[in-house]
Amino acid sequence: xxxxxxxxxxxxxxxxxxxxxIVLIWWPTDIxxxxxxxxxxxxxxxxxxxxxLAIIYVLWIERVQKEKENE
Numbered sequence: 001x002x003x004x005x006x007x008x009x010x011x012x013x014x015x016x017x018x019x020x021x022i023v024l025i026w027w028p029t030d031i032x033x034x035x036x037x038x039x040x041x042x043x044x045x046x047x048x049x050x051x052x053l054a055i056i057y058v059l060w061i062e063r064v065q066k067e068k069e070n071e
Contacts, residue, residue, distance in 0.1 A: 008060040012053055019046055 004010060023042045031038040 008057060008064060012057050015053060016050075019049060 023039060023046065033041055
């Protein structure tokens with residue numbers, strides 16, 4: 001039986017929490033770029049990260065399922 005800590009969902013959850021923590025830690029600062037708060041820019045730019053993580057998760061889960069089928 002595989003460790004739950006090696007599960008792709010748990011690993012990607014840690015990545016998501018880390019990105020959210022970075023944005024929320026930055027939130028109170030008053031740094032503006034083109035009239036928009038830097039926290040706003042960070043949140044907007046993370047949409048690409050969420051999309052890439054979704055693709056990585058799907059491909060990773062498919063690989064794990066194929067390995068389980070081949071056992």
